[in-house]
Amino acid sequence: MNKIKIILNYIENKYGKYIDASHMRNQDIFELLIETILSQRTRDENTEKxxxxxxxxxxxxxxxxxxxxxxxxxLIRISGPYRQKAKRIKQISKIIIEKYKGKIPNNREELIELPGVGYKTADIVLMYGFGIPRIAIDTHCNRVPKRISLVNKKANVEEVREKLESLFPKNKWYLINLGFVSFGKEICKPVNPLCIKDSKKCLFSSFCKAYKTKNFKV
Incomplete structure (x- = not known):
């Protein structure tokens, strides 16, 4: 079995039952956009609060x-750089009303023109808000593929996204995206990944260059 099939099977078996694509559009798209702005440079629990x-x-x-x-x-002080985020949220709200008549644009080009919206934020809105298949590259989706040598360590986030989308079937992008996020939080952590103490904690250790070289920096 090749590496891609091993990864896909592992993620499907470990996370598939917890990942339901029908949840993708449960949240209001404007709220999703604003929450993603709030999530920048802070922890998940602070974003939620x-x-x-x-x-x-x-x-x-x-x-x-x-x-x-x-x-x-x-209201958003706990989210980190709240002054900058508040300014951007005001600007986005004004643009959405004046330019888009209250509707969120459903294409990447227009989304990334909004203040504070980069590729990751745009892709999250497209995938979770509009149900348009994307792989949104956050810190986990950038780190994990580089450690297991799916992507060159020097690749930028756009190159990481393009490579992952070329490796996995389009109907699995949602699963791969959330799977890598969960895997990165639980197992392939930024510091002290679980494989350091026990290689059995990670099925990917058999082909993971980072594990073999003990160089986990990306």
């Missing part, structure tokens, strides 16, 4: 524009 606090008060572009800047900053 900031989003809950904000959406309890304002859930639409119009409602956010009516919020005083200091109030908005206070």
């Amino acid at each position: 900031a989003a809950d606090q904000l959406f309890a008060v304002a859930r639409t572009p119009k409602q956010i524009l009516k919020l005083p800047m200091r109030k908005l900053q206070s």
